[in-house]
Each structure stands twice: as structure tokens, then as C-alpha cells.
Amino acid sequence: MTALIHLTGVQKYYGDYHALRGIDLEIRKGEFFSLLGPSGCGKTTLLRTIAGFETVSSGTLMIDGKDMKGVPANLRPTNMVFQSYAIFPHLSVGENVGFGLRKYPMTKDEKARAVGEALEMVGLGGYGARAAHALSGGQRQRVALARALILKPKVLLLDEPLSALDKKMREQMQVELIKLQRQVGITFILVTHDQEEALVMSDRIAVMFEGEIGQLADPETLYRRPNSRRVAEFIGKMNFLPGEVTKLGERITVEVPGLGTSEIGKEQAPGGAKLGRSLIGVRPETLAIQFEGEATDRRVADATVDEVVYYGDMTYYDVRIAGIEKPLTISMKNLIGRPVLDVGTRTRVIWDERSLVVLAR
Amino acid sequence: MRISVLGIYAILYLIFLYAPIVLLPIFAFNDATIIAFPLTGFTTGWFAELATNTALHGAVRNSLFIALMSAVIATGLGTMAARAGATGEFPFKRGIIGFIMLPLVLPEIIIAVALLVILVQILGMNLSNWTVIGAHVLICTPFSIAILNGAFQNLDPSMEEAALDLGETRLSAFRLVTLPLVMPGIISSLLISFTISLDEFIIAFFLTGSNPTMPVYIWGLLRFPASLPVIMALGTILVTLSIILLTIAEYFRRRGNARAGIKDTGGFL
Numbered sequence: 001m002t003a004l005i006h007l008t009g010v011q012k013y014y015g016d017y018h019a020l021r022g023i024d025l026e027i028r029k030g031e032f033f034s035l036l037g038p039s040g041c042g043k044t045t046l047l048r049t050i051a052g053f054e055t056v057s058s059g060t061l062m063i064d065g066k067d068m069k070g071v072p073a074n075l076r077p078t079n080m081v082f083q084s085y086a087i088f089p090h091l092s093v094g095e096n097v098g099f100g101l102r103k104y105p106m107t108k109d110e111k112a113r114a115v116g117e118a119l120e121m122v123g124l125g126g127y128g129a130r131a132a133h134a135l136s137g138g139q140r141q142r143v144a145l146a147r148a149l150i151l152k153p154k155v156l157l158l159d160e161p162l163s164a165l166d167k168k169m170r171e172q173m174q175v176e177l178i179k180l181q182r183q184v185g186i187t188f189i190l191v192t193h194d195q196e197e198a199l200v201m202s203d204r205i206a207v208m209f210e211g212e213i214g215q216l217a218d219p220e221t222l223y224r225r226p227n228s229r230r231v232a233e234f235i236g237k238m239n240f241l242p243g244e245v246t247k248l249g250e251r252i253t254v255e256v257p258g259l260g261t262s263e264i265g266k267e268q269a270p271g272g273a274k275l276g277r278s279l280i281g282v283r284p285e286t287l288a289i290q291f292e293g294e295a296t297d298r299r300v301a302d303a304t305v306d307e308v309v310y311y312g313d314m315t316y317y318d319v320r321i322a323g324i325e326k327p328l329t330i331s332m333k334n335l336i337g338r339p340v341l342d343v344g345t346r347t348r349v350i351w352d353e354r355s356l357v358v359l360a361r
Numbered sequence: 362m363r364i365s366v367l368g369i370y371a372i373l374y375l376i377f378l379y380a381p382i383v384l385l386p387i388f389a390f391n392d393a394t395i396i397a398f399p400l401t402g403f404t405t406g407w408f409a410e411l412a413t414n415t416a417l418h419g420a421v422r423n424s425l426f427i428a429l430m431s432a433v434i435a436t437g438l439g440t441m442a443a444r445a446g447a448t449g450e451f452p453f454k455r456g457i458i459g460f461i462m463l464p465l466v467l468p469e470i471i472i473a474v475a476l477l478v479i480l481v482q483i484l485g486m487n488l489s490n491w492t493v494i495g496a497h498v499l500i501c502t503p504f505s506i507a508i509l510n511g512a513f514q515n516l517d518p519s520m521e522e523a524a525l526d527l528g529e530t531r532l533s534a535f536r537l538v539t540l541p542l543v544m545p546g547i548i549s550s551l552l553i554s555f556t557i558s559l560d561e562f563i564i565a566f567f568l569t570g571s572n573p574t575m576p577v578y579i580w581g582l583l584r585f586p587a588s589l590p591v592i593m594a595l596g597t598i599l600v601t602l603s604i605i606l607l608t609i610a611e612y613f614r615r616r617g618n619a620r621a622g623i624k625d626t627g628g629f630l
Binding site for chain 1: 523
């Protein structure tokens with residue numbers, strides 16, 4: 001795939017505040033790309049920079065091979081869905097959707113047809129004559145989508161578009177957005193602080209912290225192989241264990257008190273491994289409680305149940321293992337015949353070398 | 362029904378506020394030159410006399426012209442200032458906005474005297490309707506800013522950005538999106554500025570040229586007791602007009618709030 005958007009060394013200052021600290025990024029044609037990070041990490045600033053609402057302090061931004069320096073928002077091949085949706089309340093739904101067509105050399109009928117098709121696409125066929133200020137949150141979002149997509153932009157920018165919706169609506173819209181993106185084939189760039197949303201929807205995710213990209217990867221790599229503690233903490237749950245890298249080479253040897261010595265592959269240290277004290281990460285679902293009568297050929301460690309949190313489909317256990325200071329969190333599916341253990345139960349934890357990740361310090 | 366002390370206070374307060382105004386129409390329709398009870402009979406003669414008074418007509422025309430020009434100019438300036446205050450970023454913003462709001466609390470007599478000295482003594486200008494308009498713009502603009510500030514503050518900044526994003530220029534985005542959304546505020550500001558200018562006396566008294574405005578003309582009439590009932594008739598018309606204008610202004614302010622989806626908090630009617 002070819003790169004549609006090129007950012008090279010993009011920096012942004014607001015007075016003394018350094019909002020973007022040198023962003024190098026390529027966004028491919030037709031991909032669903034997400035900018036993920038906590039509030040204040042610069043993800044929205046980056047999106048607004050691409051849209052043309054913020055100027056770049058230094059560095060270059062190219063869209064479709066053209067330098068965007070000095071190109072105002074109205075002349076860029078991007079359209080945006082705003083966090084507040086910014087639906088014009090004094091216009092009808094149809095007038096909102098057709099707003100961008102004002103300057104296009106099309107007949108009235110052609111425009112009306114385009115508006116109808118755009119509304120159909122977002123599931124609002126027949127809503128054209130309604131007053132925009134009477135719409136519900138989910139409908140507003142669909143109108144905002146139709147209004148942006150009707151112009152067939154090269155890039156659709158979405159600024160936290162689902163944050164104002166309730167949980168059920170949000171999950172429904174996530175699926176619809178993915179389908180829509182596949183249908184139109186336009187590059188989508190989504191800004192979100194919701195890690196789950198980013199994982200569900202994106203082809204690739206850039207995790208941002210304090211104006212920098214912490215890690216750029218596809219969702220699975222990002223989840224399974226975070227390169228640093230902050231990425232691992234931001235995405236999902238992870239146990240952090242103090243350990244030591246004792247040998248580097250084709251395989252890496254790590255020593256984890258309580259779990260013993262393990263040999264792991266290089267890909268399990270995506271941030272790079274160095275000899276000496278290191279931080280080791282383990283996801284809760286890659287560990288397991290060994291229930292009575294269950295056999296395993298994997299490695300095991302003796303443990304005591306310290307805390308039990310029951311979620312219905314899952315149970316989260318905090319277990320203590322001799323030699324590890326903090327309890328480890330383990331998530332277990334509540335399969336048929338599996339008991340929920342009580343606090344204080346002595347049990348065994350099954351683990352695997354493949355679930356360890358060496359995190360950059 | 363038990364009437365509480367607070368209830369009595371409220372009733373007395375309302376009487377204090379509105380009794381003088383209620384007297385206007387009563388004596389405007391009373392068939393006697395002397396303003397006193399008991400009432401002697403019903404007449405519409407004073408209104409008929411108003412209709413034939415050409416000097417008064419001239420004064421009313423002056424006042425309407427001055428009020429219209431002041432309202433338009435003050436609202437224009439107020440719109441620019443309110444927008445700058447709501448969305449612009451510039452040094453000393455708060456101080457500057459505070460400074461242009463100051464005429465709101467300055468005594469009008471001070472403004473009037475100061476302007477008279479500057480316009481006549483220093484600039485050597487002749488007093489005319491335009492000197493009054495200038496001064497009225499000065500006192501109306503802060504009101505306009507106060508009204509429009511609300512309209513611009515309530516406006517989602519993404520609205521204009523969305524219009525830009527959809528291909529409009531800064532100017533056309535303002536015209537197509539921002540202006541319609543603050544229009545209720547603009548109409549409200551026009552009406553209130555118009556009303557303020559129309560019945561303003563002190564400044565007009567100092568700065569008016571050879572053609573008096575209506576309030577100045579009325580003041581002149583007061584020297585002749587026989588013309589008092591005519592003034593009452595005129596006052597009745599003015600009060601009615603003011604109430605209608607302010608009601609329209611308030612209607613537009615509320616409609617603006619409703620459009621922006623804001624719950625109404627206060628307002629003056």
C-alpha cells in the first residue's frame with residue numbers, strides 16, 4: 001500500500017507549550033488508522049493539523065504528494081467529523097449533508113440525489129427534510145458522517161466521534177463505521193482515548209504520549225507486544241514483574257524471581273532488550289489457574305489466592321507467588337465445572353514463556 | 362388567604378415601580394388640562410393634538426433616524442467586539458473588553474459634558490444629529506456587546522470550522538453559519554439599542570443641534586402647563602412602543618437560546 005499522508009518531524013508549539021514533539025508518520029491509502037492516547041497527548045492537535053485548523057511550527061505535512069504548508073482547511077482533500085458533530089442547527093438534515101456541495105457545478109437534481117444517497121449510506125434515508133436540531137445523538141453523528149463523506153475526501157478525520165454516545169450505541173456505531181470504511185475505501189483517521197475502540201476498529205494504531213508517538217503497530221502487535229510500560233498500561237491490563245536479562249543473542253534469556261529462568265524470542269522484546277535489570281510484562285489472560293483434575297505440560301508455579309473479582313463471564317484472581325512482591329492478576333473464563341475459588345485457596349498458576357514481554361525502561 | 366409580609370412588600374414594590382407609568386394613559390385620556398384627580402371625562406383629543414403638531418413630528422423623525430443609525434452602528438461594532446472577545450486570542454483581551462464595557466457604568470452627564478467640550482471646543486464641529494448618533498453609539502455599544510457576548514459564547518467553535526472544512530472561506534463560513542446562529546442576538550441588540558437611543562435625554566440635550574430629539578422636545582414642552590396632557594398622550598405611545606420592542610427583543614433572545622439548545626437562565630422579561 002502506498003502512503004497517503006506523510007508527516008516528517010512535525011512539531012507544534014502553543015507559546016511555550018510543546019504540543020507535538022516531532023511526529024514522523026506515514027498513513028496508508030485506504031487504511032483505518034487510529035491516534036490513541038490519554039487526554040493532552042496531542043492526538044487531537046495532530047488531527048487538527050492534518051485538517052488544516054492548526055499550523056505546523058516545524059516539519060512537513062504532505063497529503064497525496066502535496067505539501068500542505070499554507071493550504072487552508074477549505075482547500076485540503078480532508079473532511080472531518082467533529083467531536084460535537086457541529087451539525088448546523090438552522091438547517092435541515094438534507095441542507096446539512098449537502099452543505100459542502102454548494103460550490104460544486106452540479107444541478108439541483110444531482111445534488112438532491114447525492115444527498116439522498118449519502119443519507120441512505122448512513123442509514124438515514126428519508127430524513128432529509130427533518131430539522132437538524134431535533135435529531136438524537138446517534139443520528140447527529142450519522143448526519144456528520146454523511147456530510148463529510150458526500151465530498152468523497154481522500155481522508156476522513158474523526159475526532160472522538162463516539163465519545164458522546166452511550167455504550168450500546170457506541171458498540172453499534174463501531175461496527176457500522178468499520179463497514180462504512182470498507183464500503184467507501186477512504187482513509188479514516190480516528191482520534192480516541194478508548195483503547196478498546198481503537199483495537200476493535202483500526203488497521204493500525206499510533207499510541208501517543210506527551211506529543212510523541214510511543215508505539216505504532218497493528219492492534220494485535222500493540223496488545224501482545226507493547227514496547228514500553230506506558231503503552232502496556234494504557235492498553236488493557238498487564239502484570240509488571242521486575243526481572244533481569246542475563247543473555248542476549250538469537251534468543252534472550254530472562255530471569256524472573258518466582259518464575260525462574262526463561263528463554264524467549266527477540267520479538268518478545270519489541271522495545272529492545274538490554275542486559276541487566278528489566279521490566280517484564282504478562283497479560284492476565286496468558287496466565288491460568290490450574291483447577292483440580294486439569295493436567296498441563298506447561299510451566300507451573302505454586303500460588304495463593306489473594307483477591308477474587310467475579311464478572312459473570314470471567315473471574316479475575318489476584319494471586320501471590322513466592323518470590324514476587326506484588327500479586328499477579330489472572331483472568332479466567334467461567335467454563336462449566338470450574339469453581340470460583342475462595343480467597344486464601346492454595347493453587348497453582350500455569351504460565352508460558354511465550355507470554356512474557358520485555359519492556360523498554 | 363394569608364398574605365405574608367414578603368407578599369405585601371412585593372405588591373408595594375410593584376406599585377412603586379409601575380404606578381407612575383399607569384398614570385400616563387389615565388391622564389392621556391382625561392378631559393382636563395390640569396393633571397389631578399378626580400377625572401373629569403374621556404377624550405382622545407390629546408392624541409388628535411399630537412397628530413397636528415408639526416414641531417413634534419420633526420422631533421420624532423429626528424429621534425427615529427438617530428435611534429436607527431445608533432442601533433445599526435452600535436450592533437455592528439458590538440458584533441465585532443463580542444466575536445473577538447469570544448473566539449479571538451490577543452494580548453490584554455480581558456482588559457480591552459472590560460474597557461469598552463465601561464460606558465455602561467459611566468454617568469451619562471459626564472459623557473455628555475466631555476463630548477460637548479471635545480466636539481465643539483477642540484474639534485470645532487457643529488452639533489447635529491450625527492453628534493448625537495456618535496454619542497449614542499458610545500453608550501449603546503456596551504449593551505450590544507453584553508447581549509451578543511452570550512450569543513457568541515454559546516456558539517460551538519466547531520460550527521465555523523465545520524463550514525471551513527466543507528469548503529467555505531472564512532468570510533462565507535461566517536455568513537452562512539455563524540451569522541444565522543447569532544442572528545437572534547443581533548436582532549435583540551438592534552431593538553435594545555434602538556430603545557435606549559430613542560428615549561435618551563441627557564446626552565441628546567447637550568449634543569443636539571438646532572433640531573431637537575423627541576425627549577428634548579418633550580422637556581421643552583414642560584414649561585407650558587397646558588401642554589402636559591399632550592405629553593401624557595405621547596408618553597403613553599412611547600411606553601407601549603418600548604414594551605413591544607423589548608418583548609420582541611426578548612423573544613429573539615429566547616429563540617436563540619432554544620436553537621442553541623441552552624436552558625433559559627434569566628433574561629429581563
